[in-house]
Amino acid sequence: MTTLCDLALEVLETKEAAAKAALSRSHAAKWYANRSMDIGHANPPERPARPAKPDLISPTEMPRRRGQSDAARATLLHAVLHIELNAIDLAWDMIARFTAEGFPRRFYDDWVQVADEEGKHFQMLSDRIADFGFSYGDFPAHDGLWEAAWSTRHNVTARLAVVPMVLEARGLDVTPAMIDRFAKMEDFASADILKVILDEEIGHVATGNRWFHYMCLKTNMEAKKHWQKMVRENFRGLLKPPFNEDARRRAGFSPDYYLPLSTPVSRS
């Protein structure tokens, strides 16, 4: 019988990006349609399968994204598109990697929902850059997301602290400015897609936050202290303000967690 971990592995091992996104969505539907499906066990790959393109470069080498041309807009959206592809793999990796923790079924429902939404985000952005004549892989991208995930592969609280609660939370901070930028160009189609993403990403941060606290309660750890420790040990550098405190708060994430780990806000 097919288990949830079998479905997760299939997504992780799918190379082509559009196929991976489609499978993420259809496998999520399978899980929700079969309430007796077992979780199973898996040995997720060190690196998920990916297409030959885009070229992966260091974040500092990323091309500038000025102007309003189709290529400039597609470059901007492609950076998010690449994050969404990573996010698909990260959600299924979360499902497959930590089965020994004995999480309740709700944990899997939550991460399958995240995987489904990341697949949707990928598809929406992919359709949008197709309007500009581009597709996934046409611009270089960076590998920082998977690197952060890799360094937390042995510890579920480290993974939860860094992936949803640092990296996805960072998305909440930077997306409103992108929405404004597209709105100012009167590209409301792109702005609307980013609004959907922002809204659903609040849910992803909330999911990470909820299961991080669940683990802390279960193992008798003080959540704030443990979160800060996990971030210090597993995330290079300081967190970068300004923070979208409102969105973070809606995800159940309060400033007394992250402000002590942030660079000082410059007052100029």
Ligand SMILES: [Fe+2]
């Ligand atoms: Fe997303």
Ligand SMILES: [Fe+2]
């Ligand atoms: Fe997400």
